[in-house]
Amino acid sequence: MKNRPTLADIAEAAGVSLMTVSRVINNKAGVSEDLRQEILGLVTEMGYHPNQIARGLVTSQTTSVGLIVPDNTNPFFAQIARGVEDAAYEHAYSVFLVNTVEDPIRELEALDSLWQKDVDGLIWCSARVSAEELGVQLRRFPAVVLLNRELEVPLSHVMTLNVHDYRGARVAVTHFVGQGRQRIAFLNGPSHSLSAHRRLQGYHAGLTTANLPLDSILEGCCPPDTEGGYEAALALLKRCPDVDAILAFNDLVAVGAMQACQALGRNVPKDIGIIGFDDIPLATIIKPQLTTLHVNLMHIGKIAMRALFDMVEGVTCPAAILIEPELFVRDSA
């Protein structure tokens, strides 16, 4: 590897002081136009790029942020990560990607490592730590966007960004009811999930509004993937053969449920309607295409990163943003 040129190198080549070059690099005033052009020439010629490490040491701005996700392989987070990276690119920021794999210890280590890297900000998805620990960790970073997690007491350097799960689930139930469906089941996600909790409330609200009885036999929990949805739907249809609608925690569960229905000879959507959540790419790949609560995940990632950038720059931001999911009616309900 060729040694990278430093400010001093190109200052020497130009026969000027180090500061003059620095001014040119940072577009600051106080350099004659000819000198500026000459230096600019040398800069490109010698392939100089400022060393962000050294720059960060003195400015305590590293132009890099951390992104913590449970699993970047999950399409949900993959889309968000993509949005974050795109927006970071707009601002010439770099993104450290870290997976927690749902492991609280690894989550803590991820935070440590990002802190050691002196990131300017942090986008933290689905934080699993306790409320106290959350407070401690948030205090360590200059700016944080919390995705999929709420905050009891607002903090000036923290923004929360949540999907309006409650409303989404309620809309789905109302849609089912409008189709004349009566026995509406809910295949929920992990019980530790905040979203799962909020969606269950929305599901209940939807039923109540329609004067339909709540019946815990219609509710089930499962791992948020296709296998989970498949097994849970199988069990559900066994204990409640009269189910005519299934609201799923997410699209993966919905697809699993759809396949379970088909395996049992139930037609979707004729016999059983199915609605998913998130609208991942799979939703339109699968046949019949999934009716689902669409959330623009890449856009959420972008919003998160832009807000983070604003906070870093000292621009005031809303303390919390709530994203409205929108029902995309396709073929499954």
Place this chain on the structure above:
Amino acid sequence: MKNRPTLADIAEAAGVSLMTVSRVINNKAGVSEDLRQEILGLVTEMGYHPNQIARGLVTSQTTSVGLIVPDNTNPFFAQIARGVEDAAYEHAYSVFLVNTVEDPIRELEALDSLWQKDVDGLIWCSARVSAEELGVQLRRFPAVVLLNRELEVPLSHVMTLNVHDYRGARVAVTHFVGQGRQRIAFLNGPSHSLSAHRRLQGYHAGLTTANLPLDSILEGCCPPDTEGGYEAALALLKRCPDVDAILAFNDLVAVGAMQACQALGRNVPKDIGIIGFDDIPLATIIKPQLTTLHVNLMHIGKIAMRALFDMVEGVTCPAAILIEPELFVRDSA
């Protein structure tokens, strides 16, 4: 944000010099056991973590690496990224994730930004730049793993990691032939893709080995996603109604092709056999499940990162690794 403690802070608290603390932090000899314990106590008490930025400035090791992918949303690269991150975590390294979105300009900017961040190494997937430009860029980094790209002249600080596309495609064709299929088509990916080129060769070799004629009417190119596969398969079946097997560039194309067959009333696998490439999660979600050339993508990511780590540490590595894809026979062929 609370000010992070520095070496000086805890040195002052311990009433010793800064260097003594540094020695303790770095597990170096030359500190009495009592002092070491006392300092260690203060370190945890005050929550000290070394500032990697400052450390990197003097050691010129940042313990961070760059990962360049076309699109982290693509399950193929998502899996690889996950493997890279997992292995990086094992070594306490951090990963900068950058998307190129197949844009050569953005790819160059990605390289610049990673270079400015002074990464210890780089994992570069599907490099699109010219051979000369490739050489220039490789020279800028201490260590590089090139995924999905070959190198004419080996470099001591660069390792290439490729899937044996040729062999995979040939195995697939042989499998088709073994099933008595005669009109075997190939829906290839983008013409600029190196993999696409190698797979085409393998496809040809497979046909030739089976004494089947090459027929360019059986070959098509398409964008490497489901829509691309769908459209291309539709066109293919229109111009060649007698096709009884389709080898697809990847699983997404295969799924698209499968749906096109179904839309045209062709049964898969009875009328038409389909084989994909990569074995992404979708392959087992879709029905019928996809027969495909399995590649352990997460494992590839891990191998890449571990090799990179070895190179950074000065351990010698193979100049090139070739991964054998394995045919996973499921329901589509």
Place this chain on the structure above:
DNA sequence: TTGTACGCGTTATCAT
């Protein structure tokens, strides 16, 4: 318009 001195937090080197 241009340059000098200093400090960011850490490690390496050389003293003590």
Place this chain on the structure above:
DNA sequence: ATGATAACGCGTACAA
């Protein structure tokens, strides 16, 4: 066994 000092590459504050 411990400490003082110089460097790493850069920006800020001040001087010329």
